[in-house]
Amino acid sequence: MEQFIYNFFNVDIMYRSRIILLAGLKNTVLLAVVSLVFAIAVGLFLAVLRGLKFKPLNWLIVAYVDFFRALPTIVLFMIVYYMLPYLGFSPPVFWSAVVALTINGAAYFEEVFRAGIESVDPGQSEAARSLGLNYLQTMRHVILPQVVRVVLPPATSNSVELAKTTALASVISMPDLLYKAQQAAGGIFANPTPLVTAALIFLVMFWPFVRLTGYLEKKIGAM
Amino acid sequence: MRIGDLIHMFFNGQYMLRILPELGKGLLVTVEIAALSLALGVGLGLVLAVIRVAISRKTTPWPIRLLNYPLVFYVDSMRSIPPLVTLVVVYFALPYLGIYIPRYWSAVIVFVLVLAAFAEEIFRAGIEAVPPGQVEAARSLGLSFLQTMVSVVIPQAFRIALPPLTSRLIAITKDVSLVSVIGVSDLLKVAKMDIARSGNYSALIAAALLFTLLFWPLMRLSMFVERKLKT
Numbered sequence: 001m002e003q004f005i006y007n008f009f010n011v012d013i014m015y016r017s018r019i020i021l022l023a024g025l026k027n028t029v030l031l032a033v034v035s036l037v038f039a040i041a042v043g044l045f046l047a048v049l050r051g052l053k054f055k056p057l058n059w060l061i062v063a064y065v066d067f068f069r070a071l072p073t074i075v076l077f078m079i080v081y082y083m084l085p086y087l088g089f090s091p092p093v094f095w096s097a098v099v100a101l102t103i104n105g106a107a108y109f110e111e112v113f114r115a116g117i118e119s120v121d122p123g124q125s126e127a128a129r130s131l132g133l134n135y136l137q138t139m140r141h142v143i144l145p146q147v148v149r150v151v152l153p154p155a156t157s158n159s160v161e162l163a164k165t166t167a168l169a170s171v172i173s174m175p176d177l178l179y180k181a182q183q184a185a186g187g188i189f190a191n192p193t194p195l196v197t198a199a200l201i202f203l204v205m206f207w208p209f210v211r212l213t214g215y216l217e218k219k220i221g222a223m
Numbered sequence: 224m225r226i227g228d229l230i231h232m233f234f235n236g237q238y239m240l241r242i243l244p245e246l247g248k249g250l251l252v253t254v255e256i257a258a259l260s261l262a263l264g265v266g267l268g269l270v271l272a273v274i275r276v277a278i279s280r281k282t283t284p285w286p287i288r289l290l291n292y293p294l295v296f297y298v299d300s301m302r303s304i305p306p307l308v309t310l311v312v313v314y315f316a317l318p319y320l321g322i323y324i325p326r327y328w329s330a331v332i333v334f335v336l337v338l339a340a341f342a343e344e345i346f347r348a349g350i351e352a353v354p355p356g357q358v359e360a361a362r363s364l365g366l367s368f369l370q371t372m373v374s375v376v377i378p379q380a381f382r383i384a385l386p387p388l389t390s391r392l393i394a395i396t397k398d399v400s401l402v403s404v405i406g407v408s409d410l411l412k413v414a415k416m417d418i419a420r421s422g423n424y425s426a427l428i429a430a431a432l433l434f435t436l437l438f439w440p441l442m443r444l445s446m447f448v449e450r451k452l453k454t
Contacts, residue, residue, distance in 0.1 A: 003320060003321075004320060007316070007319040007320060008316065008319075008320075066439060066442065066443070067435060067439075069442055070397070070434070070435045070438040070439040070441075070442050071431055071434055071435050071438075072397050072398055072399075072400040072411070072434050072438075073397075073398060074398065074400050074401055074403070074404075074411065075400060075411060075427070075430065075431050075434055076431075078411075078415075078427055079424075079427060079428070079431060082233075082418075082424050082427065083229070083233060083424070086225065086228055086229045086232060086233070087225075087229065088225060161394070164303075164304075164305040164306075165305070166305075167305035167307045167308055168305075168307060168401075170307070171307075171404060178305070178307065178308055178311065182311065182315075185315065185316070186315075191319070192312070192315060192316035192319050195308075195311060195312050195315060195316050196312060196316060198308060199304050199308050199309070199312050202303060202304045202305060202308055203299075203300055203303045203304050205303075206303040206304070207299055207300075207303040209303075210299060210302045210303050211299070214344075
């Protein structure tokens, strides 16, 4: 028991590693928020494009969504990280992670928004169109406001999954919470307490959202 | 010139073909871990769901009902903590306690734990969606709790749970390549080793294509199940 507490819940080491872990936490939160904004924006954009029902465009979008939903995210992180320089970009590793998370997240959000848009009675967009609204106006003023409610449970669940996926950024050595915790546990303190602490921070941070997802699914219904 | 570099470094057919046999071996490891974790995880999830339903009945004495809390803690932890973090904790932290689990089994254990947590939630929701009148009817016909579960409730719960279950489980299983981080020689690890050896990234692209070939049909299958069973 003593050995367990010394190695896993060592208060002294928790205290001494707080600055390293907080620096990592800051990067994790920043990465999650920025990627989420981009992923939702791109996902919504693709879903609206798909609503145009222009065949060749739809095939492209389906190919995109299918490919990136089937590709393991860790592989995508590595491809983006290695390939961007050859495409003429050498961004800081933070932005490589944002690009990977956006590409991956947008595929999932496109699916969610598309299902939401399809759930609105087509008569509504026909009515709006015959009143003289164009496609974008119809989307903005008629369809999308109704989609928000239906989309809320799966979108929340997707957001939690995306936020959890930020931990993969440590693989391309972005200094996120996991990366910093590994540094502290390995080289600096030679004690796994910082890893356990990081796991607890993730738990405390994401647990309310996991619960919220369950609540929304019960309240509004899973789509 | 840049485009030439890009093709040479990432889409080099020669490199891809040369490494293909090794990637195949890695792919087998990936499939093995995925299949093993899925089978054990779904099984454990179902058992846990039945246990949770059983111990939260009103007839259960309260000290046993308290067992619900550790179960909830386990399920919620696995759903909140990124699987990569759990994997790193199990593989790098447990040896400090003198517990040495080989990489392969660390990987399987973590994925079973994660899959079981998600499966438990989905199965329990399925069990709760079966009208309680059916349980009452079965019990008053003389079936025991377990008999009622096995022959009345679970078959119906399974059908309700199948669409969310398949899509969620495939999304998690897709990420078994995380095990390469702790050094298991799966498909991704083989590709990474080749990159280190040759300085050429084509093996990574080849691995990505193999992953997609493996998971794309499964993903489509889950979408099909979802559409089929929902109506």
